[in-house]
Amino acid sequence: MYFCYVDDSGADQGRTLTGLLVPEVGWSDLLHHWLEGRRKLEQTWGVLKNTELHAVHLVKGRGRPCATEEQNKNFSRQARIAAHDLMIKHLAKCESVRVLTVAGGTTRIAAVYRLFVSHLEAWALEQDTRVVIMFDGQSGPDEAEEMGQDAAREAWKQAIRGAKPYREAHRSLPLASRRILEDPIMQDSRYSQFIQAADLVGYAAFHHLMLERPEAWPKLTPMGFMSKAYKRLAQHWLPGHGTDGIVWVDSDTDSWH
Structure with a gap:
């Protein structure tokens, strides 16, 4: 089984x-290498290990x-x-990690997510494995006990509504054959090292793609x-899916609709 962050x-458009795909047996190895990098950031520049790394802000x-x-x-x-x-x-440095980016001409993240799930499902079938997805998003109020009951309840409702398009992408998969398990698990990037890692890789992939498709x-x-x-990360790009x-x-593909 793989975890995918x-x-x-x-x-714009x-x-x-x-x-970032990592098998369950490689999860600890990936965390080891990532935290080793975080320690070097702190030693070299004083970037605290619990500070959120956001690519746009960092660069x-x-x-x-x-x-x-x-x-x-x-x-x-x-x-x-x-x-x-x-x-x-x-x-x-983590040999088992794999990278997949899905992109296209739309402003709708949920539309891209459906295609991302489709490609990941096809890959998991090829590999005879299964995948659990962790997606950047609010899972609920961070400190519900300090918000008051009504405010906390509304925050939970908004989080659940915000995740609806992503849940639907999972639940539309054929139950008998699906390889992506469960609904997406929404994780706030502030508290997830691997969501932050996906952000850094995604920002780099975006600029790489811009060079290929300036139009x-x-x-x-x-x-x-x-x-x-x-x-x-070239040796980690998911083979057989797209270029680089x-x-x-x-x-204009029907897949966006």
């Missing part, structure tokens, strides 16, 4: 979803992720790019160093 990227210099003001001042754009690259290198994002300028970082581990679906 999924996050979105993209902009083109959206992407990237999943574009937003936020103050370091332990001290002096370290934040010294955490330059070049250092932030190096920090992103360091974490990708550590992910690549899809004519107003944006891809960052070549992000593509270079993504290529560090990325499946592109044209916006």
